[in-house]
Amino acid sequence: MDNQKYKTYSQGIDSQSHKYTDLTSLIIRCAMNVHTDMGNGFQEVLYQRALAIELADAGIPFEREYEMPVFYKRHHIGTRRVDFLIHGVVSVELKAVITLEPVHLAQAINYLEAYKLEVGLLINFGATSLQFKRVTNKKVL
Numbered sequence: 001m002d003n004q005k006y007k008t009y010s011q012g013i014d015s016q017s018h019k020y021t022d023l024t025s026l027i028i029r030c031a032m033n034v035h036t037d038m039g040n041g042f043q044e045v046l047y048q049r050a051l052a053i054e055l056a057d058a059g060i061p062f063e064r065e066y067e068m069p070v071f072y073k074r075h076h077i078g079t080r081r082v083d084f085l086i087h088g089v090v091s092v093e094l095k096a097v098i099t100l101e102p103v104h105l106a107q108a109i110n111y112l113e114a115y116k117l118e119v120g121l122l123i124n125f126g127a128t129s130l131q132f133k134r135v136t137n138k139k140v141l
Contacts, residue, residue, distance in 0.1 A: 018134075020090055020119045021058075024078075027086055028132055030054040033121045035130040044096040047125040050085055051094065055086070062086045068115050082111045091120035100124050100131055112137035 034050045084092035093108045108122040119126035124131035
């Protein structure tokens with residue numbers, strides 16, 4: 001893996017006119033490396049640990065199991081924890097299921113809304129091929 005290439009990603013809007021596309025592409029590449037090495041069939045937490053190693057090796061700043069408060073009508077009602085907050089701007093939710101369901105997509109979108117982020121990734125290691133979806137928070141855009 002060419003670590004220099006990973007460390008030079010753009011944080012802004014790139015030539016493809018999608019915010020953080022360079023960064024999300026690097027995250028997906030890291031996830032593909034994990035899936036290629038491990039395959040499917042492991043628990044989500046093992047993929048999370050492996051992806052943390054891959055992201056660190058690529059020089060991508062992240063926080064794992066990032067916890068944020070959730071409010072309802074200005075009342076603190078609990079917390080949510082996303083698997084990764086990448087560079088403070090992209091949430092990454094991991095799954096290890098046979099197929100992604102609409103509820104998984106809804107969860108990823110809820111994280112974006114709770115954290116007031118624009119872009120996130122939903123990544124599934126449970127299928128024979130890595131599955132991923134880019135999600136956006138339409139309430140922020």
